[in-house]
Structure formats: structure tokens, C-alpha cells
Amino acid sequence: xxxxxxxxxxxxxxxxxxxxxxxxxxxxxxxxxxxxxxxxxxxxxxxxxxxxxxxxxxxxxxxxxxxxxxxxxxxxxxxxxxxxxxxxxxxxxxxxxxxxxxxxxxxxxxxxxxxxxxxxxxxxxxxxxxxxxxxxxxxxxxxxxxxxxxxxxxxxxxxxxxxxxxxxxxxxxxxxxxxxxxxxxxxxxxxxxxxxxxxxxxxxxxxxxxxxxxxxxxxxxxxxxxxxxxxxxxxxxxxxxxxxxxxxxxxxxxxxxxxxxxxxxxxxxxxxxxxxxxxxxxxxxxxxxxxxxxxxxxxxxxxxxxxxxxxxxxxxxxxxxxxxxxxxxxxxxxxxxxxxxxxxxxxxxxxxxxxxxxxxxxxxxxxxxxxxxxxxxxxxxxxxxxxxxxxxxxxxxxxxxxxxxxxxxxxxxxxxxxxxxxxxxxxxxxxxxxxxxxxxxxxxxxxxxxxxxxxxxxxxxxxxxxxxxxxxxxxxxxxxxxxxxxxxxxxxxxxxx
Numbered sequence: 356x357x358x359x360x361x362x363x364x365x366x367x368x369x370x371x372x373x374x375x376x377x378x379x380x381x382x383x384x385x386x387x388x389x390x391x392x393x394x395x396x397x398x399x400x401x402x403x404x405x406x407x408x409x410x411x412x413x414x415x416x417x418x419x420x421x422x423x424x425x426x427x428x429x430x431x432x433x434x435x436x437x438x439x440x441x442x443x444x445x446x447x448x449x450x451x452x453x454x455x456x457x458x459x460x461x462x463x464x465x466x467x468x469x470x471x472x473x474x475x476x477x478x479x480x481x482x483x484x485x486x487x488x489x490x491x492x493x494x495x496x497x498x499x500x501x502x503x504x505x506x507x508x509x510x511x512x513x514x515x516x517x518x519x520x521x522x523x524x525x526x527x528x529x530x531x532x533x534x535x536x537x538x539x540x541x542x543x544x545x546x547x548x549x550x551x552x553x554x555x556x557x558x559x560x561x562x563x564x565x566x567x568x569x570x571x572x573x574x575x576x577x578x579x580x581x582x583x584x585x586x587x588x589x590x591x592x593x594x595x596x597x598x599x600x601x602x603x604x605x606x607x608x609x610x611x612x613x614x615x616x617x618x619x620x621x622x623x624x625x626x627x628x629x630x631x632x633x634x635x636x637x638x639x640x641x642x643x644x645x646x647x648x649x650x651x652x653x654x655x656x657x658x659x660x661x662x663x664x665x666x667x668x669x670x671x672x673x674x675x676x677x678x679x680x681x682x683x684x685x686x687x688x689x690x691x692x693x694x695x696x697x698x699x700x701x702x703x704x705x706x707x708x709x710x711x712x713x714x715x716x717x718x719x720x721x722x723x724x725x726x727x728x729x730x731x732x733x734x735x736x737x738x739x740x741x742x743x744x745x746x747x748x749x750x751x752x753x754x755x756x757x758x759x760x761x762x763x764x765x766x767x768x769x770x771x772x773x774x775x776x777x778x779x780x781x782x783x784x785x786x787x788x789x790x791x792x793x794x795x796x797x798x799x800x801x802x803x804x805x806x807x808x809x810x811x812x813x814x815x816x817x818x819x820x821x822x823x824x825x826x827x828x829x830x831x832x833x834x835x836x837x838x839x840x841x842x843x844x845x846x847x848x849x850x851x852x
Contacts, residue, residue, distance in 0.1 A: 360835065360838070360839070361389065361390070361391050361417070362389075362390045362391065362472050362473065362831065362834055362835060362838060363390075363391045363393075363469070363470070363471045363472050363473075364385060364390050364391070364392055364393075364471055364472060364473045364474075364475060364834075365392075365393045365394075365395060365465075365466065365469060365471040365473075365474050365475070366378055366379075366381070366382040366385075366392065366393070366394045366395070366475045366476075366497075367394075367395050367396075367462060367474065367475070367476040367477065367480055367483065368394070368396060368400075368477055368497075369455075369477035369478075369479045369480065369499075370396070370397065370400055370437060370438045370439060370451070370455055371438060371439040371440065371645075371646065372438070372440055372644075372645040372646075373499060373644065373645065373646065373724050373725070373726055374477050374478075374479070374499045375396075375400065375403075375404075375438075376601070376726060377499050377573045377598075377600055377601065377725075377726055378475070378477065378497055378499065379394065379404045379407070380573075380600035380601050380603070380604045380605065381475070381497070381571065381573065381597065381600045382394050382418065382475070383407065383408070383411055383416075383418065383604045384597065384600055384603055384604050384827070385475075385827075385831075386411055386416040386417060386418035387411070387416055387604070388827060388828070388831055389417075389831075390417070390831065391417040391418075392416075392417065392418040392419070393418075393419055393420075393421055393469055393471070394408070394418075394419070394420045394421070395420075395421050395422075395423065395462055395465055396420065396421075396422060396423075397422055397423060397424065397425040397437045397458070398422045398424065398425070398437070399425070399435050399437040399438070400437055400438055401420050401422050404420075405420060408420055421465055421469075423458055423461040423462060423465070424461075425437040425454055425458070426454050426457050427454070429457075430450045430451075430453065430454050431450065432447065432450050432451065432454070436451060437451070437454070438451070439451055439452070439646060440645040440646055442773070444773070445773040448773050459482055463486055466486055466490060467490075470490070471490070471492060472492055472834065472837075472838045473487075473492055473493050473494070473495060473568075473834050474486065474487045474490075474492065474493075474494045474495065475494075475495045475497055475571060476494060476495075476496070476497060477497050477499070478496060478497065478498050478499070478560050478561070478563075478564070479560055481559050481560045481562070481563035483563075484563045484566045484567055487567075487568075491841070493567075493568030493569075493834065493837060494567045494568055495567065495568055495569055495570065495571050496563065496564045496567040496569070496570045496571070497570075497571050498564075498570050498571070498572055499573060499725060499726070500725040500746050500749075500750065501572075501574060501579060501582070501725055501728075501746075501749070501750055501753055502572060502574055502579050502582035502583050502585070502586050502594075502596075503579055503582045503749060503750070503752070503753040503757065504725075504746040504749035504750055504753075505582075505586055505590075506531070506532060506582050506585050506586055506589070507529050507532065507536065507749045507752070508544075508547075508561070508746065508749065509531075509589065509590060510529055510530050510531040510532065511529060511543065511547065512547075512558075512561075513530075513531075514530045514531070516528070516529065516530060517538075517540040517543060517547075517548075520540060522540075523539060523540040523541040523548075524539050524540075524541055524767070525539060525540070526538065526539055527539070527540075531585075531589065532585070533581050533582075533585065534581075534756060534757050535756075536752050536756055536757075538748065538752065539767070541767060541768045541769065542742075542748040542767070542768070542769050543748070543769060544557075544744075544745060544746065544769055545744070545769060545770065545771065545774060548769075564590075564592060565590070565592060567592075568593065569592060569593030569594055569595065569830075570592055570593070570594045570595075571594075571595055571597060571830075572594055572595065572596045572597070572598065573597065573598035573599065573600050573725070573726075573729065574596045574598045574599075574729075575596050575598050575599060575812070575813060575816040575817075575822060575823045576596055576816065576822040576823070577809065577812035577813070577816060577822070578732065578758075578809060578812070578813070579753065579757075581757075582753075583596060595826045595827070595829070595830045596822070596823055596826055597823050597826055597827045597830075598729060598823060599729040599730070599732070599733050599813050599817070599823075601708065601726065601729065601730060601733075602729075602730075602733045602813060602814065602817060603817045603823075605708060625699075626669065626699055626701055626705075626710075627709075627713075629669070629696070629699045630669065630699075630710070630713050630715045630716070631715070632696075633667055633715040634715065635714045635715060635717075636714070636715070636716070636717035636796075637666070637667055637715060637717055637794075638666075638667045638668060638669055638713075638715045638716050638717060639661075639664075639666055639667070639668045639669075639716075639717065639718045639719065639720060639739075639790055639793070639794055640668070640669050640671075640710055640711065640716050640718070640719045640720070640736075641657070641661065641668055641669070641670040641671065641719070641720040642670075642671040642705065642707065642719070642720070642721065642722075642727065643671075643720075643721075643722045643741070643743065644721075644722045644724045644727065644743075645673075646744075646771075646772075647722055647743050647744075647772065648673070648772035649772075650778045650780070651684070652778075652780050653778065653780050653781070654672075654684065654685060655684060656780055656781060656782055656783045656786060657670070657783075657786060658684070658685070658688045659783040659786075659787075660782075660783035660784070660785070660786025660787045660790070661698060661786065661787075661790065662697065662698065663783060663787040664786070664787040664790035664791055664794070665791070666790055666791070666794045667697055667698065668697075668698045668699070668790075669698070669699045669700075669701065669710065669716075670698065670699070670700050670701070671700075671701050671703075671704075671705045672685060672700050672701070672702055672703075673702075673703055674702060674703055685700065688700070707727070707730060708730055708734075711730055711731060711733075711734035711736060712734050716734070716736065717736070717794055718736055718737050718738065718739065718793045718794055718799075719731050719736050719737075719738050719739070720738070720739040720741060720764070720789075720790075721738050721739070721740065721741065722741055722742060722743045722747055723738075723740050723741070723742040723743075723747035723748070723750040723751045723754070724747060724750075725746075725750060728750060728754065729813075731806075732760070732806060732809050732810055732813055733810055733813045733814070734810060735803075735806055735807040735809075735810030735811075736806060736810075737760050737761065737762070737793055737799055737802045737803055737806050738754055738760065738761045738762070738793075739761070739762050739763075739764055739789045739790065739793050740754050740755055740761040740762065740763050740764065740766075741764045741766050741781070742766050742769070743766070743769075743770070743771070743772075744769055744770055744771040744772075745769075745771075747769075748766075748769050751763060751766075758805065758806075758809070759801075759802060759805060760802055760805050760806040760809070761802075762789050762792050762793045762799075762802075763789070764781055764785055764786060764789045765781060765785045765789075766779075766781060767779055
């Protein structure tokens, strides 16, 4: 039952797995700390986490989902295409993005109806700052990546060091950071390099942060304390590190297995039997995230690079990757691996947390998405860094140059698959070399010690009296205090009438 003093908070996740999964975990975390939580999303997206929400509700937590219909038919989209991961062409991605902007009115109607005490909304919903102001409540800006990425982007936006260079491949140092971090213009986000409509949208999204009550980060002090401090001192915005949220709320084997997926997994999986047959720490896990699409040429190089490394691997491949020929190549490669038992291909979706936690897994090839990084750190696994687009090249610098728990594969260009232009291909030699470097125990022993220490810290920070746990309690106390003073003010006005 709701009580008078209980906080009533609405969460609005952006419709893309890298944004949605951590926010759902954060919403569940708030509910476990006594908050009445409502998550607003669309019907198909709700299916990916509804089982977890129902389980929390049945356990006694005050949490529910409210759905608003997604305009698929109106936009000429196929049924079920309600998430950026469903986009298979630039045109389709554009329609899905436009569909998200059409949700503003129905979502604001729910805000009015539910009368929350606070909104927690994604960076990419800057319009919710005004929504919160109209309701007279705080808006918490949810940033689903690192403090490091936020600080690096801030100083690049402020000083524009890349604009003074003669070529896109010339290196520059990012001003204002406590570490010497070098990048090239080609590694910056496409909307920073090429000014267009997206540039204006992203600048508005970041600007909305300064007009918000504060920012929630799925990070923790022991991981990037220097940049947490830098963020607070240079941007002057309140922030709370409450991560890693997936470790905090997905503790049972069932929660780890089904996180972010509609269908339940079969109990005994072939991939699990394959992993069980391998020695501890001998397998490298390869996953490029839900929004990456690889070219046929790149798929061929990855396959040969992994095979030539001589190390066992488990590789998540999405059927949308490559073209029909690409899939026939992969099918043949898959058949070959089944015979040699050296590699294992999982098609489309995988319970990542379970695989990372398996004793046989010794490292990961990652696109440097923040959720994968946090899950790898929590599992104590070093990474081969292969950033693709968005802020992933900043995250690579954090792993390789600051934390020293990553081996770069040598990606040179920040490019989303739907963008125009040729795709740069990383060759098999570089892939194989990086795998050997990471999986060769002698060369990577110090790296493994560092990441294990961070993994231990990631578990302690969410325990009672840990820094993330304390931050969450402090934030909730602050919001309760705001609610109480608002109620008192209202009562005084009513008494004066």
C-alpha cells in the first residue's frame, strides 16, 4: 500500500537496450528501497522486463508498468518494431526515432494523471525538463554511460581542440582531464564531426542536464572517482553514482538468465554444456551489443582472427549481421567449430551476465558499451576494446589508458552502421594479436589483478554502507525532504485561504 510520505517516482527509459536495461534495473532498485515506482514504456518493450517487474511486485515492492501505444501502423513500421534495435535500414531507424518523439503527448498525459514526486528520464528526452517544471517537481537526468565520457565530451565541446587540426587522423590531447588522453577527430561522435540536425538535438539533450535537479549515473566511486569529482567541480551539477545496478538487482540465476529478454531460456543450454567442458579462464566471449551491425568483410575477419588466435571463444552473432552470403559463411564456420569444439556461436541473444560469471570465461571482446563494461568489471574480466560509435571511443580510453584493464584492437573510426560511407575493417591479424595478448596469462596478469580488484569493489559498493548504497539513500532522503516541504507549503497556502 502507498503511504502519504512514500515517494512516487516515474521512470521513462529510452527505447534502446543500452539505455533501457540500466534504467529498468535502477527503477527496480528504487522500488526495493521503498519507492512507489511507475515505468512508462510501449507494449513490446514492456514484454522484455515485465516478468521481473511482476516478480518484484509479488514480493511486495510497489512497482508497475504503464504502457503507451507505439505508432507502428501510422509510420508504416512492421508490428513489434518499437525499439532502435529493430531497425534494419536507415529509413526504418528514422521512423522508429520519429515514433519516439510522437510519444511525448501521451507520456505527458500520464504525468498529469499520476502526479509523481519526481521524474527520472533518459538524457535523450530533454523535453521532460519542462514537464517536471510544469508539475513543480524535480527531474533527474539519467546518463547511461561513464563520467569519463561525460567529462571528455564536455571539454571537447568547450575547447574544440579537434577544429585546429589539419587532418582527421591527427592526434590531439583532451584539455582539462587529470590523465593525458589522446584521440583523433575520426574517433569523435559523428554529430560532433559533422554538424547536422542530430548535432542540435544532442546539444539540447546535454544542455537539459544543467536545468535538471541532478544526474543519476550507473557507475561507482571506486571505478572512476577522479572523473566523478571532475564532473562535480567543473559542471557544478549534482550527481549520484548508484551502480553497478545490474549486479545490485539481478542476483538470482533466473534474473541473470532472463534480463532484457521476452522469452524464457531453456534450462539446459548447449552453450552451457560447451562452456562447462572448458578449463577455467580459457574462453574469450565476443559480443558487439544490440545496435551494432557488422559487414560481411568484417565478419570474415573476426572468424579467422578468433580461429587463428588458438584460444577457445564464444561469439554472439545476430542474424541481421552481414548479408545472405554472410550468413552462409557463418553457418559453414559454425559447423566447422562444432566439429573442432574450439569455438561456439550463439545466434541473436544471450544471457550475458551468466556467461561472464562462468568460470571458463577469461575475457571479453566488447564494443565498449557502458553496460557491457560494468558487467565485465563486476565479473572481474579484462577486455579487448573495439568501439564502434557514439561515446564508445571515450569508454575505450578509460579502459585502456586510465584503468589499464583493456587491450585495444585498433578501431579508428566512430561510425554507426546506418551512416553513409565505407566501413573500416579491422583485419584478422590485429584481432588475433589482441586475443593472444589478453588471454596469455603472463602478459595480462597485472591487468587481471587490477580488474579483479575493481570487481570486488563493485560488489562492496552496493552493500550496506558502500558508496553507491549510501548515495542512493542520501538521494531518496533529499527527495523525501523536497516532497515534505512542498506539502507543508501547500498546507500553509490552504490555511491562508
